[in-house]
Amino acid sequence: MITSQFQYHKASSIEDAIQKLQNEEDAKLLAGGHSLLPMMKLRFAEPPYLIDINDIPELQGIDLQGDTIRIGAMTTENELIASEILQQHCPLLVEAAKLVADPQVRNRGTIGGDIVHGDPGNDHPAVMLALDANFIIQGPDGKREQPANGFFLGTYWNEIAEDEILVAIEVKAQKDNQGFGYHKLKRKTGDYAVAGSPVMLTLDGDKCSDIRIGLTNVAPMAIRATEAENLLKGQEIDSALIEKAAEQVIAACEPAEDLRGSSEYKSHMAAEMVRRSIQDALQRARS
Amino acid sequence: MDNANDANNAPEQDDPIKGVGCARKRKEDARFIQGKGNYVDDIKMPGMLFADMVRSPYAHARIKSINKEKALALPGVHAVLTADDLKPLNLHWMPTLAGDVQAVLADEKVHFQYQEVAVVVADNRYIAADAIELVEVEYEELPVLVDAHKAMDDDAPILREDLVGKMDGAHSKRVHDNHIFNWQAGDKDATDRVFEQAEVTVKQDMYYPRVHPSPLETCGCVASFDKVNEHLTVYITSQAPHVVRTVVSMLSGIPESKVRIVSPDIGGGFGNKVGVYPGYVVSIVASIVLGVPVKWVENRMEHLSTTAFARDYHMTGEIAADSDGRIKALRVNVLADHGAFDACADPSKFPAGLMHICTGSYDVPVAHLNVDGVYTNKAPGGVAYRCSFRVTEAVYVIERTMDVLAQKLGIDKAEIRRRNFIKAEQFPYQTALGWEIDSGDYHTALEKVLEACDYEGLRREQQEKREKGELMGIGLVTFTEIVGAGPTRNCDILGVGMFDSAEIRVHPTGSVIARMGTITQGQGHQTTYAQIIASELGIPSDEISIEEGDTDTAPYGLGTYGSRSTPVGGAATAVAARKIRAKAQKIAAHLLEVSEQDLEWDVDRFKVKGVPGQEKTMKEIAWAAYNDRPEGMEPGLEAVDYYDPPNFTYPFGTYLCVVDIDKYTGVTKVRRFYALDDCGTRINPMIIEGQIHGGLNEGFAVAMGQELPFDEQGNILGNTLMDYFIPTFVETPKWETDYTVTPSPHHPIGAKGVAESPHVGSIPTFTSAIVDAFSHLGTTHLDMPHNAFRLWQHIRELGLDKRTG
Numbered sequence A: 001m002i003t004s005q006f007q008y009h010k011a012s013s014i015e016d017a018i019q020k021l022q023n024e025e026d027a028k029l030l031a032g033g034h035s036l037l038p039m040m041k042l043r044f045a046e047p048p049y050l051i052d053i054n055d056i057p058e059l060q061g062i063d064l065q066g067d068t069i070r071i072g073a074m075t076t077e078n079e080l081i082a083s084e085i086l087q088q089h090c091p092l093l094v095e096a097a098k099l100v101a102d103p104q105v106r107n108r109g110t111i112g113g114d115i116v117h118g119d120p121g122n123d124h125p126a127v128m129l130a131l132d133a134n135f136i137i138q139g140p141d142g143k144r145e146q147p148a149n150g151f152f153l154g155t156y157w158n159e160i161a162e163d164e165i166l167v168a169i170e171v172k173a174q175k176d177n178q179g180f181g182y183h184k185l186k187r188k189t190g191d192y193a194v195a196g197s198p199v200m201l202t203l204d205g206d207k208c209s210d211i212r213i214g215l216t217n218v219a220p221m222a223i224r225a226t227e228a229e230n231l232l233k234g235q236e237i238d239s240a241l242i243e244k245a246a247e248q249v250i251a252a253c254e255p256a257e258d259l260r261g262s263s264e265y266k267s268h269m270a271a272e273m274v275r276r277s278i279q280d281a282l283q284r285a286r287s
Numbered sequence B: 001m002d003n004a005n006d007a008n009n010a011p012e013q014d015d016p017i018k019g020v021g022c023a024r025k026r027k028e029d030a031r032f033i034q035g036k037g038n039y040v041d042d043i044k045m046p047g048m049l050f051a052d053m054v055r056s057p058y059a060h061a062r063i064k065s066i067n068k069e070k071a072l073a074l075p076g077v078h079a080v081l082t083a084d085d086l087k088p089l090n091l092h093w094m095p096t097l098a099g100d101v102q103a104v105l106a107d108e109k110v111h112f113q114y115q116e117v118a119v120v121v122a123d124n125r126y127i128a129a130d131a132i133e134l135v136e137v138e139y140e141e142l143p144v145l146v147d148a149h150k151a152m153d154d155d156a157p158i159l160r161e162d163l164v165g166k167m168d169g170a171h172s173k174r175v176h177d178n179h180i181f182n183w184q185a186g187d188k189d190a191t192d193r194v195f196e197q198a199e200v201t202v203k204q205d206m207y208y209p210r211v212h213p214s215p216l217e218t219c220g221c222v223a224s225f226d227k228v229n230e231h232l233t234v235y236i237t238s239q240a241p242h243v244v245r246t247v248v249s250m251l252s253g254i255p256e257s258k259v260r261i262v263s264p265d266i267g268g269g270f271g272n273k274v275g276v277y278p279g280y281v282v283s284i285v286a287s288i289v290l291g292v293p294v295k296w297v298e299n300r301m302e303h304l305s306t307t308a309f310a311r312d313y314h315m316t317g318e319i320a321a322d323s324d325g326r327i328k329a330l331r332v333n334v335l336a337d338h339g340a341f342d343a344c345a346d347p348s349k350f351p352a353g354l355m356h357i358c359t360g361s362y363d364v365p366v367a368h369l370n371v372d373g374v375y376t377n378k379a380p381g382g383v384a385y386r387c388s389f390r391v392t393e394a395v396y397v398i399e400r401t402m403d404v405l406a407q408k409l410g411i412d413k414a415e416i417r418r419r420n421f422i423k424a425e426q427f428p429y430q431t432a433l434g435w436e437i438d439s440g441d442y443h444t445a446l447e448k449v450l451e452a453c454d455y456e457g458l459r460r461e462q463q464e465k466r467e468k469g470e471l472m473g474i475g476l477v478t479f480t481e482i483v484g485a486g487p488t489r490n491c492d493i494l495g496v497g498m499f500d501s502a503e504i505r506v507h508p509t510g511s512v513i514a515r516m517g518t519i520t521q522g523q524g525h526q527t528t529y530a531q532i533i534a535s536e537l538g539i540p541s542d543e544i545s546i547e548e549g550d551t552d553t554a555p556y557g558l559g560t561y562g563s564r565s566t567p568v569g570g571a572a573t574a575v576a577a578r579k580i581r582a583k584a585q586k587i588a589a590h591l592l593e594v595s596e597q598d599l600e601w602d603v604d605r606f607k608v609k610g611v612p613g614q615e616k617t618m619k620e621i622a623w624a625a626y627n628d629r630p631e632g633m634e635p636g637l638e639a640v641d642y643y644d645p646p647n648f649t650y651p652f653g654t655y656l657c658v659v660d661i662d663k664y665t666g667v668t669k670v671r672r673f674y675a676l677d678d679c680g681t682r683i684n685p686m687i688i689e690g691q692i693h694g695g696l697n698e699g700f701a702v703a704m705g706q707e708l709p710f711d712e713q714g715n716i717l718g719n720t721l722m723d724y725f726i727p728t729f730v731e732t733p734k735w736e737t738d739y740t741v742t743p744s745p746h747h748p749i750g751a752k753g754v755a756e757s758p759h760v761g762s763i764p765t766f767t768s769a770i771v772d773a774f775s776h777l778g779t780t781h782l783d784m785p786h787n788a789f790r791l792w793q794h795i796r797e798l799g800l801d802k803r804t805g
């Protein structure tokens, strides 16, 4: 439970951090530390150099410009929960953050770290897929934009280079004809999801004009239940259709078996979370 | 007996003495809530070094070589010790408390994953952690045995090569190299005959999984050997410091008078801190060799993986009954998985502990219990957890089997218990397996709970829910415990009888210091012992200091586990106090110039009968004890008592639980949990309440989530708090508590143990409730843990999760 030796540098700016990433071999960024440090204590990870990005102002803050919300990568879970902007314009993110880990972890853990870390059990990646988020990423050659869709490639494997930093996340403010649902099944406080599902649904009259279904911890990385989405899009959603979609969800899952349950159980729980999230989303979009 | 009488719930401000019955706040709390406790890891000594363990990645393997060179070359490393280094001292193996031996450091072979292979001693724990990675151990893997049911197969791998050919086990003949003991109680032939002729028989297999109490503080010690005076001091997380002193002296050859064991504040024990662990032994050896203090404190994974686990009992309960459900005979078979070394800490005559209390609260005419213990490639232990020597398993098997009987006969669970209870007038009651239950009043407790919870109403509601396809379960348990080990005629550990002791000294100004052979780990002894003395001597409990855990000062005692402190240590305390009061009476008579018989005791003073105003308070008497005493009486006012209890005490209770199960996820919601306990005289109702809440929480944890499973290679799974279920207040149900008071007739103040009852009693209550949710579909039993995954599998087997669409 004691890390191997490492050096520590507190970065003063994004540029400083990127420079260190380039110059120091196998250096790692240190955000909230709640994924990285446990791995280091178990000596699963032994980075020789840590670059602390906690004091970089450009990575902080939540603001609303037009219908776009910009969230600094270093925003902690508790800041997400407390944000009035998010409560009003992106309640899915607030509800999701509330179910991450436990109060201690939420005090330090950041949305950026949660997205980039690459653990399929992390909750924000699927939320980002459901929200159709956009990532602002900065590297030695400057800033680039990267949609969440296509970012998550596998376990500990994302569309981001070793010398790049996730600077901010951009999501669209929720509209009146939209509704969200979020259900996460976990064994206890502080546990990762057995399965989780964020859903964003847009209604056009009685018909579902758009739906995005994210799935947590049922594949090597966060995924979307695309087949299920296609089934529901353009339709008037009823329980029979939800059942058909649930079957597609089960087919889309390929979870690893562990003490949380068998692969069969997790797939069925993903479907159950989707059912409940769709119901909630429908209800919210209608009201 | 009468219940809820107010004398048993005296608020603090109404009782100047704050004696027995007063719900006073704990004296301990002031330091704990200010972070001023003093735990083993708080102890820092000049020049202290740190030990860390190299542990086996394999469950069963031969050690081909150990290369320490690289570790020794790391600056700050002082020593790397292996079994070969301990051999010349004959300390590479040590005796267990169960008559077996255990490797201190793996000797040629490892027998379980995470077994201690070498110890590194370094300047600090950071260097030690780096150095253990540099110790190179070459292993040759051996076939692994994890399934206890296969342990005695002809082709099972032999685990304990050191025991091959030694077929006279510590407790019985061994019939296989992996066999530890066979142990039986009761009358087999008579029991079998009843079963052959019975109108009804039921049989239920059940597995009580391997769990671990995982107290907040892990195990550790600081060993400090003073080379000049040849004096060894060990600060240690021990529930039995005096026994540890005896063991250390026997192993090291240092006279017991030169060994000082101190249990400082202990952050929870639950039986996990009864045994002697390799970490303690190697720290002591390292301190003796290096001449400086050595600290060893394990981390959570080491703690969960290697120190005393609990349970791992494969049980079969059988009842023979008549068609009215009246029990005619009980038969219990157990296959006990003890891991790689038999390191249980039971009274030595009882290798399955007090499992033979498994006749429960019922009038069972004849019974037979058969237990076989076997070795597997798992960590040793079996001492824990919040349980008086396997009484948890005993209660589980009888309560589960009673439910199965009720179900088979279509008789309600409450009714089957009513019909079979030992009746109040039958006490003292001799059980078929050899115990004398001193007292009880089971019917009253049951009826009180059924009424409080509107049992009939719950059953009606359940019927309605069932018709709608919803899963609601009602659990009911009426348990009897056996605690307070124990009478020295049948209880000893390593040959030392299981008495306990108290030494009370009244100072001239009338305040008191008292020391006991027990050791508190959260039970609040500093409060409750003081309350006992307060009531006996009329001295306010605030002026009574209680000290335990330092073997240089405290009288010898067997320690705190198995709910023995109040039944044994508390009894010693009351008796010692009474010796003081008897002397005080003589002094009072002398001061008042009357005869002893003319005096009567009134709260805190002796009064001359019928002469108002003629009286001496305890404070006055204490002063006189040091200057104005009767001719020929020795000065001072103190007493010691070593108390050998005439019998165990038998706390009991009725617990009721209501659950709702989500049939689409398997998630259980505990809607209601009602716990009625009878622990006899209630010393401090607030502490009792706290202990019951704690025990219920741990019972909930065991029933609903805790387990330490192993894969086929013997890798332990779930040994971190990510997986191991420690419920927070988010998960924990709301507890409702209640009580009746049936004093123990043989205990000086009528008290019994209480802190383990809620654990022992609640676990089968949860199972009873869960099974009850499915019982209309033919389910008779489901093994723990009742987590959502396991329940969902059952729901799916029954086809209950189908959606109509």
Ligand SMILES: Cc1cc2nc3c(=O)[nH]c(=O)nc-3n(C[C@H](O)[C@H](O)[C@H](O)COP(=O)(O)OP(=O)(O)OC[C@H]3O[C@@H](n4cnc5c(N)ncnc54)[C@H](O)[C@@H]3O)c2cc1C
Pocket: A028, A029, A030, A031, A032, A033, A034, A035, A036, A037, A038, A073, A074, A099, A100, A101, A102, A105, A108, A109, A110, A111, A112, A113, A114, A115, A116, A117, A121, A122, A123, A124, A164, A165, A166, A167, A190, A191, A192, A193
């Ligand atoms: C007990 C416990 C329970 C948990 N339960 C959950 C849960 O239920 N759901 C959940 O989602 N998470 C859970 N977590 C993880 C937690 O939310 C972490 O905080 C989160 O995964 C990582 O965020 P962090 O800020 O702590 O990142 P760190 O641990 O500091 O970093 C994680 C990784 O991301 C990299 N990184 C961090 N920030 C950036 C950035 N801006 N740009 C590029 N790379 C970056 C780091 O270099 C590192 O490799 C749990 C953690 C614990 C300890």
